[in-house]
Amino acid sequence: MQHSTENETIFLGNLWIDKKIPPLEYCSFERASRLLECEIDDLLHLYEIGAFNIAFKADGLAVRFNVNFLNKNQKVEIDLIHPVLTNQSLEMEFSTIWYDLKDDSFEHFENGLQIIGFACGIWYADDMISDIKNGLAIDPDYEFRLKPVKIRDNVLMATASYEGNKVIDIPFEDLLIMRRDLELIWKSVKTGIPMPSLLTKRISSEPKIPKRLNNTAEHHAKNREGLLNAAIYILAKYPSECRGERKEISPEKWTNAIIKHLGELPPIFITNEQEILRKLRLAVNHAGLKQKG
Numbered sequence: 001m002q003h004s005t006e007n008e009t010i011f012l013g014n015l016w017i018d019k020k021i022p023p024l025e026y027c028s029f030e031r032a033s034r035l036l037e038c039e040i041d042d043l044l045h046l047y048e049i050g051a052f053n054i055a056f057k058a059d060g061l062a063v064r065f066n067v068n069f070l071n072k073n074q075k076v077e078i079d080l081i082h083p084v085l086t087n088q089s090l091e092m093e094f095s096t097i098w099y100d101l102k103d104d105s106f107e108h109f110e111n112g113l114q115i116i117g118f119a120c121g122i123w124y125a126d127d128m129i130s131d132i133k134n135g136l137a138i139d140p141d142y143e144f145r146l147k148p149v150k151i152r153d154n155v156l157m158a159t160a161s162y163e164g165n166k167v168i169d170i171p172f173e174d175l176l177i178m179r180r181d182l183e184l185i186w187k188s189v190k191t192g193i194p195m196p197s198l199l200t201k202r203i204s205s206e207p208k209i210p211k212r213l214n215n216t217a218e219h220h221a222k223n224r225e226g227l228l229n230a231a232i233y234i235l236a237k238y239p240s241e242c243r244g245e246r247k248e249i250s251p252e253k254w255t256n257a258i259i260k261h262l263g264e265l266p267p268i269f270i271t272n273e274q275e276i277l278r279k280l281r282l283a284v285n286h287a288g289l290k291q292k293g
Helices: 006-012 015-019 029-036 040-048 179-191 211-237 251-260 273-287
Strands: 026-028 055-069 095-099 106-108 112-125 136-138 145-148 155-162 168-170 176-178
Touching: 015 179, 026 029, 029 040, 029 179, 055 095, 055 145, 055 176, 112 176, 176 179, 211 251, 211 273, 251 273
Parallel strands: none
Antiparallel strands: 026 176, 055 112, 055 155, 095 112, 106 112, 112 145, 136 168, 145 155
């Protein structure tokens, strides 16, 4: 990483000195737009052309974490007291992996390692996601990869794949831009030079989002729509099985009725009982369906 010369620093200034605030390690899109004096849509444009990655806070995401080293026979020592992969081992700063020492969750290879554990802390989303203004949907039916904010210099690649069994919804308000990216955007503001894509290192105004990733939010929405259509069908056909003693719709009974009559329904892709219950509770609360009717 090149350091700015003294003349460059004088010309460019410093984002944090200019704004008279201590350096923030990350902030939301809304905070970033105020900080950089631009619109949220401007930041979304930079994201869509691949100028920076979004980050988010992981709260125990079940993952399979793979690390490949530049040289063979490099290893990471397993902490037998605190089963957690932290700065000390791979210098990942804000990104952390917890694992279980009792399982075969930590395995070394010739030039790397694999850990089955839980991602915590701040992570980058490794894929470009379209319609990010609608938030980020981490769907078990679609391979979702994340990567640490920083990694040791002798690491060639480090990525984690989500292996949970439920959909994780992260609202747009909770998506983050890291300090390094804020400073690069500020440099672009001061110089007037467009930011290059992280992938190609070239300057481009065309969105870099692969076509297949455009389907992530749409795929999630279709699954939810399919479940709700099936739920309405079951409610209409078996109303007594979906209602409580006072004839109010009971999300718990409604869920049980859907599970019981799955064979009568067209294929639905959300079949986890807890996930169905969660979505029906949201639907009932949102629509006020607990009333008699």
